[in-house]
Amino acid sequence: MKRKMVALALTLLAIALVGCTNNGNSSTAGAQSTTKPELTVAAAADLTKAFTEIGKAFEVENNCTVTFSFGSTGTLSEQIANGAPFDVFAAANESVIDELDHNGHIISETRSLYALGRIGITTLKDSTIKATTMEELLNPKIKKIAIANPDHAPYGLAAKQALVSAGLWKVLEPKMVYGKNISETLTFITTGNAEAGFIALSLNDEDTLNFSLVDADMHEPLRQAIAVIEGAKEEELGKKFIEYILSDKGQKIMNTYGFVLPEE
Structure with a gap:
């Protein structure tokens, strides 16, 4: 009788240990599978310094990662028109954003002027x-x-x-x-x-x-615009990124690199 009771106790203990182990593994797997959202931003090359700093600050405030692709506005625009999977596009002039908007490649209501370049x-x-x-x-x-x-x-x-x-x-x-x-x-x-x-x-x-x-009157104004891309994976995070750039915090960083908000 004692042997049966001991065997039963050992069996129950083994089941309990397996249950604990499985629960522990599930918890670990859940933790490992939890990743920060990643925002992908295509940005004109003149923004390299300013956006790198802004990206770090935005990551901290929004518990995310921001990945930038810097290049010429024209080249990035072509990539977006051909389906490149960016969430946000910050161009060095507004006409490119307007053209993308006309062709249905951006979310119109997110279009914003964010800087005047020199x-x-x-x-x-x-x-x-x-x-x-x-x-x-x-x-x-x-x-x-x-x-x-x-x-x-x-x-x-x-x-x-x-x-x-x-x-x-x-x-x-x-x-x-x-x-x-x-x-x-x-x-x-x-x-x-x-x-x-x-x-x-x-x-x-x-x-x-x-x-x-160079005297700004000698060339067309470099009015720079930004927008969330149509079909963006991180649409809401993209909107927050634009809001951050236009906020006092974002503009303080932009001003450090010689950018000011253009007059509407």
Whole structure:
């Protein structure tokens, strides 16, 4: 009788231990399968510094991860039109967002103006060649001038428009080297492949570059717009991201990199 009771007790104990083990595994599996939502943002290259900082702050406040793809506005726009799986698109000009809206690629009510961009002439501080005005780009020592490709990069188009306004485009065009976007344009300068160039104020590095703003009246305003992509996986999180950029916290960071909200 005692043996039967001991056997029964051991059986019940074994069942209890298995139950505890299974519960523990289920809990662990549940914890492992719980992942933070990921927001994917396509953004113009001039936003690299500002959005990287904003992304970190947004992640903390919203318990998520933000993945950026920086590039030229034109290239990113083509990718989105062809179904690239982004949640949000921050363009360097509003006309691209408007075109995507017209073709049904964005959620119209999320379209917002978020920044006004500026361009400037830059040279390396440790270079003997300086250029603070467009006329100084005529210096024969300046063999190459870097700008973003004006065919698909708004900042490159603004640089071309400024040179046309100054009556210097035709004479300086043979010196031009074109970056795929404004970040690659900056790389041409920092690597010495161009003695001077036009970059975004937001990418200026005061420690290594001489930078002179171009008069904003010499080119079309760089009114930058943002929107949530139609069919976005993280639509609500995308809306929150736009709200954050337009908030006091977001604009404080944007201002640090030379951006201001454009007047509606």
